[in-house]
Each structure stands twice: as structure tokens, then as C-alpha cells.
Amino acid sequence: MEDNKKGKSTNRRNFLKLGLMSSVSAIAGTTILSSLTSDDETSGHSHSGEKIRLLTTDGKIVEVDAKSINNYPEAHITPEESRKGIPNKHFVMVIDLAKCKNARKCVEGCQKGHNLDPDEEFMKVHLMQDHEEGAPYWFPKGCFHCDQPPCVTVCPTGATFKREDGIVLIDNDRCIGCKFCITSCPYSARQFNWGHKDKYDDKSQPYSPETSTPGTVGTVTKCDFCPDLLRQGKLPYCASSCPMGVIYFGDKNEDIVTNGDETVRFSELIAARGGYRHLEHLGTKPNVYYLPAVNRQFPLERGFNVDEKIMDRYKDVPLIKKLKEEGKL
Amino acid sequence: MILNNNHKALVTELTPMLEKSSRSFYIWIAILTGFVTLGFVAFVIQMVQGQIVTGMRDNVVWGIYEVNFILFVGVSYSGAFISGILHFIQSRRKNSVSRIIEIITVLCLCIGPIFILLCIGRLDRLHYLFLYPRIQSPITWDILAIMTDLVGCFIYLYLTFIPDFAILRDSDHLKIPAWKKKLYKTLAIGYHHTPSQKKRLHKITKTMSAMVIALAIVAYTVLAWIFSLTLQPGWNSTIFAPYFIIGGIYTGVAVIILVMYVVRRTLNLEKYIDKSHFTIAGLVLLVFSLVYGYFTFSEYFARWFSHKTIDEKLLNTLFTRYFWTFIIANYIGILVPIAILFFKKLRTIRNITIAALIVLIGSWLNRYLIIIPTLETPYIPIQDTRIDYVFYSATWIEWALVISGFAAFMLFFSLLLKIVPIIPLSGIIESENESTTITNDQ
Amino acid sequence: MKYNFSNHRFTTLMVLLFFISFTGFGQENVAKKFKMLYKFNTIKQADNTRLLEVSFIARNKKNKKDKPPVFDAEIQFYNTTETEDILLGTAKTDDTGHASITVPASHKYTLDAAGYINLSAKFKGTDQLKRKSKKIQVKDIFLELDLKEIDSVKTVIVKAFTIDSLGVKIKANNVDVIISIGAMISKMKIEEATLKNGLYTFEFPTDIPGNIAQNIDIYTTIEDHDEYGNVIQKSNEKWGVYDSKELDSKNTLWSKYAPLWMYILLGVLLGGIWINFIYTLFQLKTIKKEGLTFEAENIPKT
Structure with missing residues (x-):
């Protein structure tokens, strides 16, 4: 077994450890079975339009619509129901900047899960350099799901709303597309569906604000913390796709967060590592916390190993400018 | 009222547009209709294909539509404001221009909101604003304010029209089609200048004019709040509401001067709209250019002086990428009109009109600078592969619609001249009567 | 294995x-x-x-x-x-x-x-x-998890034994166990130990919130053991300190309903304005009526 040689291979770890370490009493009442199978490469929690590849016993590779296989064991979450949220939860995300090397797996996992096009990113990885002398760092960013969300305040129809579990969702059946929420979000978390796309026509599954799919032209969309997965006791796509365990996710009430690999006390993690929230002074009270990029596991340059087009995004960062001037890039 | 011959002559003089139309008028209408049609085509394209056909993207979600929205609504509110104030001023001169201002007010208030609708992705769901209202949203306030203001302005405008409709109804000598006569009769609602009617109409017009002033202030404040209540670096400013109001009046006065100039030239109303009107309007424009310049300076100076990182970044953009726009909008657009209007010698009708034109262009660009560079400078730097998501540039669809907005204004203004006299007959006749009485007494 | x-x-x-x-x-x-x-x-x-x-x-x-x-x-x-x-x-x-x-x-x-x-x-x-x-x-192993309050100290007791062919319980020695608590997505390890003489005891931490009912699921597991493979045992106790804060149902800017004063202010403003509009229209109606009277008196019918 090649996997055994690798020892710590993700696949094996998920197969063995998650059986013991994943929560059996997941909210959706899933069995050990489904908890055991949270390997993203192979499992089928993808959305409509998304195909999964299977090898049949007669030696054929078939592509099956992910939704045609029972992907949502529970009842469909209607827009009305999705306004309430998962009871007694308060979701938080902790992003460990010291571990991020711009592998972009979170972006890809999220895009796959939400059926997004290549440049559509709910989760983005920015290259930040706070000042000329400051150390640059990779900065994965989705929606902060603020406790005092300016986007929700300004919505004239209640299309975007704050749930009891802390998640800020968008009901794109309700959204009139005024885009006021986009201008009032100081974190540029929101995006607009500018034109029609064929994938919006896929009505094989009823629309739920909890999955953000299918999209609708002329409405706003954004990172949703994947409440459909949370209901199944699974991590959001970004957190489960990250090979470095950068993204921790959990319930603040429970005070426990996990990155799929290790599970820790939220409060202790924040206290020990100097966790902070981005642009705290704006008073939005985000639910995404960052652990500063100190004692890094990887040199920043490891993140340069991306597509040229992606690399081109960072051209205005002082470091990149400097490296280009010196001809090192 | 029984019109004497004097009055009849006056009516004929002031209503050349009502009877016949010249060929050049038809050409003018045709050109404007052409522009409006172009805008309509652009609108249909945008409706069918979505806002992807515009230059707006995830960062700059509001483009030049919003610029036009602020400009038109601002002109409208300032029109309401000025005409409300004029009502309290007992001056013979005001009669010549009050109708122009009122028409500007209502037309702009009808055209302006169309531009905010163009920014809305799902016009088919517009009724959700009333189905699921959220009172916290400044958009809700804005919608309520615009609607209330629109109704208020219509009522006010109608009140000021009633005596004129009555006179036109009684002007049997005018060669106008029967449908128009019938229209005047209906719209005059049996107004016969009886003392009781006069008193009643005067009373409600007075209340409405006060109300229109208040509404204009409230509505434009709410519009400014759409920007200043957000956390965006270029918008989150406590002086935005008064700044917008001053800016609106500034632009509004400029538009009034421009319209006065055109109306005076094309309709040969030199006798009624004379130099004194331009001088007074020019002085008002001077005052407001000073106040507006003061507000503009305060706004940018405070940002520059306190130099928060993000403000500094925004100012840096304004002085590099938007250098010439900034110069035209906030230097030329303010200082040149001040220079022209300050010296008495320079205050000719032509110069005042030129100053007004500069003000209008400057104001449009100023709104552009308020909206677009701010949206291009978010807290988290834009790092996107798609260049159109990084920088905004308007597409022909947007330009077509923006231009057709101005064309529509001129078109409807011209068409309204076919129905109502541009100089309020009642006001002129009344003041003539008064002066006659005074002369008789002497 | x-x-x-x-x-x-x-x-x-x-x-x-x-x-x-x-x-x-x-x-x-x-x-x-x-x-x-x-x-x-x-x-x-x-x-x-x-x-x-x-x-x-x-x-x-x-x-x-x-x-x-x-x-x-x-x-x-x-x-x-x-x-x-x-x-x-x-x-x-x-x-x-x-x-x-x-x-x-x-x-x-x-x-x-x-x-x-x-x-x-x-x-x-x-x-x-x-x-x-x-x-x-x-090898079949029996893992037991007892949660007891001993002298008001929350104590976790882990026991493990095998049963031989004669039905005699034999205490398992040198078996590594992990004690964890259940959370929404995964379990959190709180203790790792080696059983001595089939037993391990420790004090349960006093600051774990648990769920809203202050219940905590506690697990003990043997992972990947050469002889016993994977074994899991679970128990539940009301040992949590979950602070069930009152849900913030206040009317805020971001809740469904706005703060009360906003409704009042808006109501007063809109009410005042619209009442005036209606009053104006009412007055216009009166003017019309007066006009009709005037016409009846002064304009001869044709």
C-alpha cells in the first residue's frame, strides 16, 4: 500500500482517524460512514452541474451528476427556513496566516463546491503587505459574517440577513440587485451576477440560500460558510480542502474549532496565538479571526508557484514591485 | 376673468409655442427623439443581456448611471428649493423664471430616478421594496423620499399652473386645437379668480411651497446618506448631506441659467427674461460657488490632513489616475465661475451662461470623482485577474443612456412648452393689474 | 493489524x-x-x-x-x-x-x-x-468509560479488559487511549494516556461549554492498536458550563425589525407630509366646487 508508506497521507488519515475523531453525533444525524468519507478528492459533496467520476465494476469510468446520488440526506432547506439558522450555534472561522502558502486549494475547493467559474471566487487569497517595511503575507479571505453586518443593515428588502447562528446569507430569490450591500461591505466580500450563465438554468435541485446554487442573474452572491455542509457535520469546502490546515472552523458557543486535522479550543487558540480580526476598528464585529503570520511554516515565496495570471494580481504589492525591479521575478 | 385687449395681446405674445410649431422645432424634436431612442435601445440591450453590458463590475458596482442620478435629482431638489423660496419673494421679476424652475424640477425628478433603476439588477422584483420593506435601509428612505417629493412637486407645480390654465381657457382668440381647449378647461378645474378661490389657492400654494423646500432638503439629505452612511473611505463623511445640498443648488442654478438662456434666445423673450435675471442668478451662483468650493475644500482637506492610510490612497488615486478630472471638476469647475462672476464687468449674459456651463460639467465630473475612485479603492486592495474588475470604464450602453437622459430632459421641456406658457400669464397679468391700479391711484 | x-x-x-x-x-x-x-x-x-x-x-x-x-x-x-x-x-x-x-x-x-x-x-x-x-x-477488548463526581471533582475513569475463553475478565495493560469530547464537526482530544492495570483516571476540565443543555459527549478511543485495532466508547454527562446567553432579540440596524424610534420618526414625517398633500387636494376640490357655483351664477348657459 503506497498510502501506508506515506504514513501521514491525507487519504489514510481521513479513512482511519476521522472514524474515531469525527463527531458521530453530527447534526444531520449522519453515520460514521459519511464522516469517514470526507476526503475531498473523492467524495461527492459537490453541487448540481458538478460531475463526479466513478469507476464501475465493469471497468468503465462514468461521470455522474453529483446530485443524482443522494447528496442531501436531509430535507431541502427552503429560503424561509434558511433564515433561522442552525439552533444554538455561533459559527466562527480562524485562519492561521502562519501556515498559508497560497496553495489556493481553498479557492478551488470552494469553486468546485459552489459551482463557480474560474475567476469567480468566494474565497480569495490576497497578498498583503501592510506597509513598505512590513512583512508580506498570504491572506485568504471569504465573507467575515460580521455580527454587526453593514450589508444587512442597508438591504432594502431583507434579501440578505443575519441568522441566529451568525451566518450572513443571501436569498437570491428576494434580492433586487440594488448592490447597496456590495458598496457597504468594507471587505469586498460580495459579488454580483452580472450576466446570465447557463449554469443558472440548472434547476435539478431546488434553490436554497444555504448552498448559493444555482446563481441568479442580477443578484448578489458571496461566501456562505457552507451551511449545507455544517448541517451534515462537515467542514466548509475551503477548510476541508486546505492541505496545510490553515482554516479552522467551529462553533463559538462550543468553543471548539477544527481544521479537520486537529481540534482545539477556540478561545485558547486565539489567546495563545494573538488572534485578531481584520479592520477591527470598523466595528463590524467579524466572525473570522486571523492568527498573525509569525513563525511561518513556509517562506512567502512558496506561494509564487501559481499561474502567471494569478501572480499578475499581486503586481502592486511593494515586495513584488521590488522583486521585479531587481529582476528576481 | 374677462380678459381685456391688453391681456389678450399679452397672452398671444407669451404663448407663441402653443399655436404653431416651426420647422426647426420639428427638427430639434427629431434629433432629441433620436437620442432618446438610442438610449431606449441601450436600455433594451441591458435588460436582455443583463448589466454585463455595462462597465460596472464587482468593485465599481455603480457607474455613471449613479452620477446622472445624483446630478438630476440634485438639480430637481434645488429647483424645488429655489422655487419654494421664490414664492415667498414678492418680486415682479420672479414671474419670468418661476415656471422654468418648476418645469426643471419636475422633469429632473422624473428622469433622475430612472438612472437608479438602471443600476438595479432585477427590475422585475422592484415591488419587493414594498412587499418586504426594511425601514433600516437608506434605500428605503430614498425611495420614500423620492416618491413623496415627486408627488409634492407635482401638486405644487399644478397649483402654480391653475391660474394659467384658467386664463388659457378664457383666451378664445387663440387658435389652438379643440383637444387642447378641453384639456385647459379640465385642468383649470373651474378656477375663475374669485376672491374666495384666490385666497384658498394662495393659502395652499404657500403651504406647499414651504413643504417643497423641506422635502427637497430631506430628500437630498437621504440621497447623500446612501453614500455617507457606508464605511467607504471617500464616502463616510459627516458633511456629505449639506455638501450634496449645496452642490445640488449650485448645479441647479447653473441649469436654470442655461435653460433661461436657451429659452430667451429661441422664444424671443428678451423682454421678460432680461439681464437682471442673469445677474441675480449669476450672483446666486457666485455665492453658491463660494460655499460649494468651501465644502469641497473642507472635504478633501480634512482627508488630506488627517491622512488615514486608506484616505491617502484615495487622494493619491485622485491626483494621479484622475488628475485632469479632478482639476476640471474641483479647480476649473469652481474657481473659473468664481472668477467670471466676481467681477461686475465680466457679468454679461453670455459670460454668466459660460460660467453656468462650466459649473454643470464640473458638477458632473465631481459626482464621478465621488463615486468611481472610491469604489476603486476598497479597504482590501483589489487583486483580480480581470482588468475590467480593477478599473471602471463606461461602455457605450452607459454613455447612450446617460446622454439620452439629457436629451429626454430637453425633449420633454420642449414638448411641455407646447402645452403651457413658459412665462406664467397669471403672474404677469396680476402684476400689470397691480401697476395699473397704482398708476390710477396716483 | x-x-x-x-x-x-x-x-x-x-x-x-x-x-x-x-x-x-x-x-x-x-x-x-x-x-x-x-x-x-x-x-x-x-x-x-x-x-x-x-x-x-x-x-x-x-x-x-x-x-x-x-x-x-x-x-x-x-x-x-x-x-x-x-x-x-x-x-x-x-x-x-x-x-x-x-x-x-x-x-x-x-x-x-x-x-x-x-x-x-x-x-x-x-x-x-x-x-x-x-x-x-x-482481539476483542471491552472499553468502559465512567463519569463520576468524586468529592465534587468531575472525574473520568477509563477501564479496559478482555475476556478469555473461560469468561474471566483480564485487565488490559499498556494500552494507549485517547479521551476526547464531542463537538459539532470533530472530537477534541483532552487527554492521552496509557492504561495501567486496565485503568486510567483523570480530572475533567471545568471550563468546557458543552451544548446548550450543558451536556458533553465524552469519548475514549483506542486507535490502531496492534492487538485491539480501533475501539471507541462514549458517555455523556452534564458537565458543561455553556452560558446560554439570552438571544439578542433587540431591534437593531441589522435585524429584521428596526429600532422603534425609526418607525416613529418615519411615521411622523410621512404622516405629516401626506396629510398636507391630502389637505391640499381637498382644498382643490373646494375650489372646483366654488368654480361650479360661480359658473352657474355668472356664465349664461348657451
Whole structure:
């Protein structure tokens, strides 16, 4: 077994450890079975339009619509129901900047899960350099799901709303597309569906604000913390796709967060590592916390190993400018 | 009222547009209709294909539509404001221009909101604003304010029209089609200048004019709040509401001067709209250019002086990428009109009109600078592969619609001249009567 | 755990496949491009049932990231003995390539001479996929988890024992256990220990919130033990300190309903304005009426 040689291979770890370490009493009442199978490469929690590849016993590779296989064991979450949220939860995300090397797996996992096009990113990885002398760092960013969300305040129809579990969702059946929420979000978390796309026509599954799919032209969309997965006791796509365990996710009430690999006390993690929230002074009270990029596991340059087009995004960062001037890039 | 011959002559003089139309008028209408049609085509394209056909993207979600929205609504509110104030001023001169201002007010208030609708992705769901209202949203306030203001302005405008409709109804000598006569009769609602009617109409017009002033202030404040209540670096400013109001009046006065100039030239109303009107309007424009310049300076100076990182970044953009726009909008657009209007010698009708034109262009660009560079400078730097998501540039669809907005204004203004006299007959006749009485007494 | 590879037909199959593809008949069989990852595992669960699970995933030899699960493959689970294989159940792999059965706690396994349960999971193979088989040896262990408040100290007591052929309990020694608490997504480890004389005791932390009812699920597990394999035991106690704060149902800017003063102010403003509009229209009506009277009196009818 090649996997055994690798020892710590993700696949094996998920197969063995998650059986013991994943929560059996997941909210959706899933069995050990489904908890055991949270390997993203192979499992089928993808959305409509998304195909999964299977090898049949007669030696054929078939592509099956992910939704045609029972992907949502529970009842469909209607827009009305999705306004309430998962009871007694308060979701938080902790992003460990010291571990991020711009592998972009979170972006890809999220895009796959939400059926997004290549440049559509709910989760983005920015290259930040706070000042000329400051150390640059990779900065994965989705929606902060603020406790005092300016986007929700300004919505004239209640299309975007704050749930009891802390998640800020968008009901794109309700959204009139005024885009006021986009201008009032100081974190540029929101995006607009500018034109029609064929994938919006896929009505094989009823629309739920909890999955953000299918999209609708002329409405706003954004990172949703994947409440459909949370209901199944699974991590959001970004957190489960990250090979470095950068993204921790959990319930603040429970005070426990996990990155799929290790599970820790939220409060202790924040206290020990100097966790902070981005642009705290704006008073939005985000639910995404960052652990500063100190004692890094990887040199920043490891993140340069991306597509040229992606690399081109960072051209205005002082470091990149400097490296280009010196001809090192 | 029984019109004497004097009055009849006056009516004929002031209503050349009502009877016949010249060929050049038809050409003018045709050109404007052409522009409006172009805008309509652009609108249909945008409706069918979505806002992807515009230059707006995830960062700059509001483009030049919003610029036009602020400009038109601002002109409208300032029109309401000025005409409300004029009502309290007992001056013979005001009669010549009050109708122009009122028409500007209502037309702009009808055209302006169309531009905010163009920014809305799902016009088919517009009724959700009333189905699921959220009172916290400044958009809700804005919608309520615009609607209330629109109704208020219509009522006010109608009140000021009633005596004129009555006179036109009684002007049997005018060669106008029967449908128009019938229209005047209906719209005059049996107004016969009886003392009781006069008193009643005067009373409600007075209340409405006060109300229109208040509404204009409230509505434009709410519009400014759409920007200043957000956390965006270029918008989150406590002086935005008064700044917008001053800016609106500034632009509004400029538009009034421009319209006065055109109306005076094309309709040969030199006798009624004379130099004194331009001088007074020019002085008002001077005052407001000073106040507006003061507000503009305060706004940018405070940002520059306190130099928060993000403000500094925004100012840096304004002085590099938007250098010439900034110069035209906030230097030329303010200082040149001040220079022209300050010296008495320079205050000719032509110069005042030129100053007004500069003000209008400057104001449009100023709104552009308020909206677009701010949206291009978010807290988290834009790092996107798609260049159109990084920088905004308007597409022909947007330009077509923006231009057709101005064309529509001129078109409807011209068409309204076919129905109502541009100089309020009642006001002129009344003041003539008064002066006659005074002369008789002497 | 011991793994038993039974690939003896591999060479034959490969040779066969080679010929088939060479003559152009095997175009559809892409299976040979893949390496089969066939894994078998067992967990003794809290209710003493035993979960047997197979993970059957293909991996592209050229592109290791391409790992389609093998779907709908029938897996047979056996309790193997020296003489025969006792079928425990069969299951088909799902879309994630997993197949599993749960053997009830009451099941009496046939043990081998050393007291081990021998389990195997077999895939018979098809024309296109070669057969697979894996074996596991585990010793049955009984893991107990007691939660007691001793002198108002919340104490966790972990015990483990085996039962020999005579039915005598033997305390398990030198077994590593992990004690964790249940959370929404995964369990959080709070203690790691080695059982001495079949026992381990420790104080439970006093600051774990638990769920809204202050309940905490506490687990103890043996992971990947050479003899006992994977074992899990679970218990539940109201030891949490969850602070069930009152839900903030205040009317705020971001809640569904606005602060009260906003409704009042808006109501007053709009009410005042619209009442005036209506009053104005009412006055216009009066003017019209007066006009009609005037017309009746002064204008002769034609």
C-alpha cells in the first residue's frame, strides 16, 4: 500500500482517524460512514452541474451528476427556513496566516463546491503587505459574517440577513440587485451576477440560500460558510480542502474549532496565538479571526508557484514591485 | 376673468409655442427623439443581456448611471428649493423664471430616478421594496423620499399652473386645437379668480411651497446618506448631506441659467427674461460657488490632513489616475465661475451662461470623482485577474443612456412648452393689474 | 493489524488485458490505467457493535490526483477461521467507494487459537477488475468509560479488559487511549494516556461549554492498536458550563425589525407630509366646487 508508506497521507488519515475523531453525533444525524468519507478528492459533496467520476465494476469510468446520488440526506432547506439558522450555534472561522502558502486549494475547493467559474471566487487569497517595511503575507479571505453586518443593515428588502447562528446569507430569490450591500461591505466580500450563465438554468435541485446554487442573474452572491455542509457535520469546502490546515472552523458557543486535522479550543487558540480580526476598528464585529503570520511554516515565496495570471494580481504589492525591479521575478 | 385687449395681446405674445410649431422645432424634436431612442435601445440591450453590458463590475458596482442620478435629482431638489423660496419673494421679476424652475424640477425628478433603476439588477422584483420593506435601509428612505417629493412637486407645480390654465381657457382668440381647449378647461378645474378661490389657492400654494423646500432638503439629505452612511473611505463623511445640498443648488442654478438662456434666445423673450435675471442668478451662483468650493475644500482637506492610510490612497488615486478630472471638476469647475462672476464687468449674459456651463460639467465630473475612485479603492486592495474588475470604464450602453437622459430632459421641456406658457400669464397679468391700479391711484 | 495481499491472479490478468487491448477489444476497459487502493478497517463502537468498512478507490497511475471511487462493487465480509469463512454480510460500495456493515454486539465471533478475531473483506472481481481481499486480526477488548463526581471533582475513569475463553475478565495493560469530547464537526482530544492495570483516571476540565443543555459527549478511543485495532466508547454527562446567553432579540440596524424610534420618526414625517398633500387636494376640490357655483351664477348657459 503506497498510502501506508506515506504514513501521514491525507487519504489514510481521513479513512482511519476521522472514524474515531469525527463527531458521530453530527447534526444531520449522519453515520460514521459519511464522516469517514470526507476526503475531498473523492467524495461527492459537490453541487448540481458538478460531475463526479466513478469507476464501475465493469471497468468503465462514468461521470455522474453529483446530485443524482443522494447528496442531501436531509430535507431541502427552503429560503424561509434558511433564515433561522442552525439552533444554538455561533459559527466562527480562524485562519492561521502562519501556515498559508497560497496553495489556493481553498479557492478551488470552494469553486468546485459552489459551482463557480474560474475567476469567480468566494474565497480569495490576497497578498498583503501592510506597509513598505512590513512583512508580506498570504491572506485568504471569504465573507467575515460580521455580527454587526453593514450589508444587512442597508438591504432594502431583507434579501440578505443575519441568522441566529451568525451566518450572513443571501436569498437570491428576494434580492433586487440594488448592490447597496456590495458598496457597504468594507471587505469586498460580495459579488454580483452580472450576466446570465447557463449554469443558472440548472434547476435539478431546488434553490436554497444555504448552498448559493444555482446563481441568479442580477443578484448578489458571496461566501456562505457552507451551511449545507455544517448541517451534515462537515467542514466548509475551503477548510476541508486546505492541505496545510490553515482554516479552522467551529462553533463559538462550543468553543471548539477544527481544521479537520486537529481540534482545539477556540478561545485558547486565539489567546495563545494573538488572534485578531481584520479592520477591527470598523466595528463590524467579524466572525473570522486571523492568527498573525509569525513563525511561518513556509517562506512567502512558496506561494509564487501559481499561474502567471494569478501572480499578475499581486503586481502592486511593494515586495513584488521590488522583486521585479531587481529582476528576481 | 374677462380678459381685456391688453391681456389678450399679452397672452398671444407669451404663448407663441402653443399655436404653431416651426420647422426647426420639428427638427430639434427629431434629433432629441433620436437620442432618446438610442438610449431606449441601450436600455433594451441591458435588460436582455443583463448589466454585463455595462462597465460596472464587482468593485465599481455603480457607474455613471449613479452620477446622472445624483446630478438630476440634485438639480430637481434645488429647483424645488429655489422655487419654494421664490414664492415667498414678492418680486415682479420672479414671474419670468418661476415656471422654468418648476418645469426643471419636475422633469429632473422624473428622469433622475430612472438612472437608479438602471443600476438595479432585477427590475422585475422592484415591488419587493414594498412587499418586504426594511425601514433600516437608506434605500428605503430614498425611495420614500423620492416618491413623496415627486408627488409634492407635482401638486405644487399644478397649483402654480391653475391660474394659467384658467386664463388659457378664457383666451378664445387663440387658435389652438379643440383637444387642447378641453384639456385647459379640465385642468383649470373651474378656477375663475374669485376672491374666495384666490385666497384658498394662495393659502395652499404657500403651504406647499414651504413643504417643497423641506422635502427637497430631506430628500437630498437621504440621497447623500446612501453614500455617507457606508464605511467607504471617500464616502463616510459627516458633511456629505449639506455638501450634496449645496452642490445640488449650485448645479441647479447653473441649469436654470442655461435653460433661461436657451429659452430667451429661441422664444424671443428678451423682454421678460432680461439681464437682471442673469445677474441675480449669476450672483446666486457666485455665492453658491463660494460655499460649494468651501465644502469641497473642507472635504478633501480634512482627508488630506488627517491622512488615514486608506484616505491617502484615495487622494493619491485622485491626483494621479484622475488628475485632469479632478482639476476640471474641483479647480476649473469652481474657481473659473468664481472668477467670471466676481467681477461686475465680466457679468454679461453670455459670460454668466459660460460660467453656468462650466459649473454643470464640473458638477458632473465631481459626482464621478465621488463615486468611481472610491469604489476603486476598497479597504482590501483589489487583486483580480480581470482588468475590467480593477478599473471602471463606461461602455457605450452607459454613455447612450446617460446622454439620452439629457436629451429626454430637453425633449420633454420642449414638448411641455407646447402645452403651457413658459412665462406664467397669471403672474404677469396680476402684476400689470397691480401697476395699473397704482398708476390710477396716483 | 495485518494486511494480506492476494494478487496472485494479477499477472495472468495483466497479460490477458494486454492482449485484449492489443487486438482492439478492450478499448473500454480503462481499469488498467488505475492502481486500486483497497483498504479494510474495523471499529468497535460504543454500543459494542463492530463496524467493518472497506474503502475502494482507483488511482490513476499517471495522474495521482485523479482518484475515482470504485462504485457498486460488492464486498463480502467474513469471519475467517482455519476451516471456513463465515459470511458476516455483504455491502456495495457507494459513490465515495466505501462499503460497510455493522455487526451486532451479540454476534459470537469464532476466534483463532491465539484468541484473535480474523476478519476479511473480499471483492470477487469482475472481468475488468481483479479480485481483492484484505484481512484483519483483532482481539476483542471491552472499553468502559465512567463519569463520576468524586468529592465534587468531575472525574473520568477509563477501564479496559478482555475476556478469555473461560469468561474471566483480564485487565488490559499498556494500552494507549485517547479521551476526547464531542463537538459539532470533530472530537477534541483532552487527554492521552496509557492504561495501567486496565485503568486510567483523570480530572475533567471545568471550563468546557458543552451544548446548550450543558451536556458533553465524552469519548475514549483506542486507535490502531496492534492487538485491539480501533475501539471507541462514549458517555455523556452534564458537565458543561455553556452560558446560554439570552438571544439578542433587540431591534437593531441589522435585524429584521428596526429600532422603534425609526418607525416613529418615519411615521411622523410621512404622516405629516401626506396629510398636507391630502389637505391640499381637498382644498382643490373646494375650489372646483366654488368654480361650479360661480359658473352657474355668472356664465349664461348657451
